[in-house]
Amino acid sequence: MSENPWLTIVGLGEDGPEGLSPASRKALEDADVVMGAARHLSLLPDLKAETITWPVPFADGIPLLLEHRGRKTVVLASGDPFWHGAGTSLTKHLQPGEWQALPAPSTMSLAAAALGWSLESTATLGLHAAPFARLRPHLANGTRAIVTLRDGEAVPTLAAWLSEVGFGASTLHVLEALGGPRQRIRETRAETFDLDTIQHPVCVAIDAFGGPALTSVGGKDxxxxxxxxxxxxxxxxxxxxxxxxxxxxxxxxxxxxxxxxxxxxxxxxxxxxxxxxxxxxxxxxxxxxxxxxxxxxxxxxxxxxxxxxxxxxxxxxxxxxxxxxxxxxxxxxxxxxxxxxxxxxxxxxxxxxxxxxxxxxxxxxxxxxxxxxxxxxxxxxxxxxxxxxxxxxxxxxx
Known part of the structure; x- marks a missing residue:
């Protein structure tokens, strides 16, 4: 990798500047341009660089980013950009040596640490832009999964889907704004979901219970x-x-x-x-x-x-x-x-x-x-x- 990449992808937690590494702080101090979602930019209110709010849909921001090729540019991402994050969506448009990444703890790591779950035995899925059915092969009695979701409104929808496929007895741990001052962790069952005012960013940790499960060998029912x-x-x-x-x-x-x-x-x-x-x-x-x-x-x-x-x-x-x-x-x-x-x-x-x-x-x-x-x-x-x-x-x- 080049010693002077023009793009730095900085992982940002909900604690904003408090959680930044020295390398991430320096990248922001030296930047000419900082791009990120409005929520990320609001966590860093004292930036000296030009700031650009990343548009929706995400793909529309790629041409804007590439216009700044050659300038010192920072893109803000949640946690670890390469763990169900934006990292690969960005780097596939770049050449080796053009970029570097400075990750922070991922949502999955923060959730596992909060619950005492072992990540190596827990399924982790990014469902913020994917159908809930991606979970189906991972659901069986006693299995665990941590999933990211689009927003708070998606959480009761996930609970309803789990009930529809026979896993309504699963325990859901709803984890909001992990690692920041707004952090909140609540627990409910999918079939009796009763939580409201769920704030973004949110992930759900699932203790699965129910069936039928999909067998892991060929020749399913x-x-x-x-x-x-x-x-x-x-x-x-x-x-x-x-x-x-x-x-x-x-x-x-x-x-x-x-x-x-x-x-x-x-x-x-x-x-x-x-x-x-x-x-x-x-x-x-x-x-x-x-x-x-x-x-x-x-x-x-x-x-x-x-x-x-x-x-x-x-x-x-x-x-x-x-x-x-x-x-x-x-x-x-x-x-x-x-x-x-x-x-x-x-x-x-x-x-x-x-x-x-x-x-x-x-x-x-x-x-x-x-x-x-x-x-x-x-x-x-x-x-x-x-x-x-x-x-x-x-x-x-x-």
């Missing part, structure tokens, strides 16, 4: 996915995800999305995975998007259209799953789009599709797996086994 019967059922889904083998940062193409269960579970495997679901039926495509939103996988991209034409222009995949519409044309197009070392998994139900997969496996290699499942069903006054259609699965690494 079919009932979690709204569907019209077009769904890869739980046992087959578990085997399919095992074959797809998601890794952090990888991108999946889910062709013939149905209910979106494969793509959604791929995304739930790790917070950095990405996925595109391709579905020809518009009603099902809408249902996939809603399922993804409900289960905290709203980063799923849904493309309505028929493969292989709908695959044009999609990001390069690390893995491809074909769950429906297997044909020679489809396999030719998908194989051509599959990069070296990427993985392909295809499930076939019909004899015609099974023959196609057998021929391709003979030519390209990989594994063929025949999946035969049976469930116990009433048979008169007793029980018997009712078999599902067998599924042939081809999995291969190119």
């Amino acid at each position: 079919d009932a979690l996915f709204d569907n019209d019967g077009q769904i890869t059922k739980r046992p087959v889904r578990a085997l399919t995800l095992s074959a797809l083998a998601p890794l952090p940062g990888e991108h999946l193409w889910d062709i013939g999305g149905g209910s979106g269960s494969i793509a959604i579970e791929w995304l739930l495997a790790h917070p950095t995975t990405k996925a595109t679901s391709v579905e020809i039926d518009p009603t099902r495509a809408d249902r996939i998007s809603q399922n993804a939103s409900n289960l905290g996988a709203d980063r799923l991209t849904v493309v309505t259209g028929a493969a292989p034409n709908a695959l044009d222009g999609l990001p390069t995949p690390d893995a491809i799953f074909i769950g429906g519409g297997i044909s020679e044309e489809m396999l030719q197009a998908v194989w051509a789009a599959l990069p070296e070392s990427a993985r392909l998994v295809a499930n076939a139900v019909t004899l015609e599709a099974e023959v196609l997969l057998a021929n391709w496996q003979a030519d390209k290699g990989g594994d063929l797996l025949r999946i035969e499942l049976a469930q116990s069903k009433p048979l008169g006054r007793k029980r018997g086994w009712k078999s599902s259609y067998p599924i042939v699965q081809w999995s291969v690494q190119k």
Whole structure:
């Protein structure tokens, strides 16, 4: 990093100048320009530099900031700018050496210290500009989470959402203006939320209780996915995800999305995975998007259209799953789009599709797996086994 960066990102707590480090104080003293939210600027009333209030929406402030490139500029941010803060939103527009950061304790650290919680075992999420459903994979009896919220009005809305998804018995610790003279910490239950006049900035620490929880392995309950019967059922889904083998940062193409269960579970495997679901039926495509939103996988991209034409222009995949519409044309197009070392998994139900997969496996290699499942069903006054259609699965690494 350069010894003389023009931009300094200063983390600021609710105690204003009292909590500034010597380095942060010097950066402010030397600054020609200080940019920050109105609330941050009000905490530092004696600034000598030119002050600019950061506009809303946040993105509108980036061009204003870049106009000052080369001048000594300070941007004020809450706590640690790189812990659910504005840091990466700023630095992605800058070159190495143009900036330095001087963080203060994050909201998450202050909340954990106030409650005596261990941060390493607590989920931390920034929900000030994200849907509450991002919390869904983290909710189970005994789990804890600390989340930042947009403002005080968002807190009862969060409580209502927790009640709707079955976690109304959770304890909520509402922490306001942490680290400053206005600090206040109150406790309530989500389902009987009764707090008012909640001041900003605010975060909520959640002691979760209720259910149903999402399991942490592939093959989640079919009932979690709204569907019209077009769904890869739980046992087959578990085997399919095992074959797809998601890794952090990888991108999946889910062709013939149905209910979106494969793509959604791929995304739930790790917070950095990405996925595109391709579905020809518009009603099902809408249902996939809603399922993804409900289960905290709203980063799923849904493309309505028929493969292989709908695959044009999609990001390069690390893995491809074909769950429906297997044909020679489809396999030719998908194989051509599959990069070296990427993985392909295809499930076939019909004899015609099974023959196609057998021929391709003979030519390209990989594994063929025949999946035969049976469930116990009433048979008169007793029980018997009712078999599902067998599924042939081809999995291969190119």
